[in-house]
Amino acid sequence: MMEPGTYDNLDVEIELKNRTEQDNIYETLQHGTGELADKTTPSPKKCTPLLFWCTLVNSILIGLLIIAVSVSLYMCINVSKASNSKESMVSVALNVENIKKDLEKSTSGLNDLQAVTGELNATCKDGLLDLSNKFAALEKQINELDQETEKKTQTVAFNVMDSYSITGNGAMKFSKIVLNEGDSYDNDTGIFTAPIDGIYQFNAHICIKKGVQSVNYYIKVGDNSIVTGEFFVPDEANDAKCTSFSAAALVRKGENVRVGGMSFSELDRQNDDLSSFSGILIRAA
Template sequence: MEFRALILSTLLGLFFVGSGFGQRGDMDIGEWLKDKVKLIKDLEDKLTHVEKQLDDVEDMEAKLNATVDELKRQKAEVDGLQKENNALKKRLNATEEEIDKLKQNSDKGAPQIAFSTSLANFGEIYKGPCTDKALIYKRVFSNTGNGYDQNTGIFTAPLNGLYFFSFTTYGYNTHFMGAILMKNSKRQISTYDQPSVDGSDSSSNSVILQLAAGDKVYMELWDNGRVFDNLNGHTTFSGFLVFPL
């Protein structure tokens, strides 16, 4: 409104000065005033239109500023989401690498080493007493990894690791019954039963040993000992790799 008043006052001053208002002239003063009033009314209408346009511009500017603020907020959110997405991508890539390593290890497979044997591969066998006390298990149920030699009765560790061994012995009461599990010529565990009035005896034992590649594990009789076996598999020797070291 101050803007409008200033414009109108300026125009009126120019009209009055320019037209020599207050002096005699040929034009009737009443007609002159009508013309001026009409002109002023037209100017007021134009000013009203200009003011409305100015208001519209201000509204548009306010909306534009609000839109800019919203875009800035959205950009900040997008930047935050982008950072989170990049972090998730890194974690995903790391996880995929770990999965690939596990798959590669799985595809390669853990070493498979296991054997299971019994003393007699046909008929009946009495072993002992004898000078050569080594027990050679001829009936081989399994020998994955080929660690067991059925010609010598010796299991040779293919690699470093923890190994589980178990054995059973069966015999009659006429002799000492049992056997000793040996590691590189050293006694580890055993079964043992003296001659008795009962008809027969059966025993078993097991152990987990830490072996280096090339270590040898085998079974021996006690001095003056004897064991018995047939196709029923009474006297056995078995082992497998628990895990490598």
């Protein structure tokens, strides 16, 4: 039988022994690993000329291969672009052809439109000319109607009295104008000038001095008498004697009308025995 404390020493010895064995194993493993490393690690080789040239050739071949691949890719891309360009050119050519056809159609339509426009212009021109002629004719008719209306509504009348002389052509002149509507009677010449064609009525009244046996008288249109006569004064007359005469006549525009036939010395000019001459437009002709 063991004494107390003997077990404790035994445990210490066992533990020391185990540690020693572990250390030996660790060293053995380390040593083995080092030898294995020395055996497996190759020693550096020397660079020979053959290896250099082989490496250079390989590099060149790789570069050529890269260039060949690049060229092939470039050609493929260009072929693709050329194909696309060709298709685009074909498409453009088709579009140009279509545009050309459309232009031809438009040109044809424009020619047709110009032809129709020419016909319409000719028609319109003829129509406008005809319309212009009709307007001119209508304007002429309106002017004629205006003239006719003016003639029908125009007032022409005169009345003069108190004879004071007789002109060289035998026209009696009067000093007092009572009426001269239309300003057709000329007091300086004693002549009435017709302003328009028409039917006129003319009247004359003459007073002859006492002691004159007879006088001639007339009313003339131009050189034609429309009334003429001779007036006899009675021998037993104590004062001047008067007579009246009248006539209607067609007088054209511009013709002259006058009264006369006697000498001025035969006329009486007393206040109650005044000669006179008058006329009036009855109707325009």
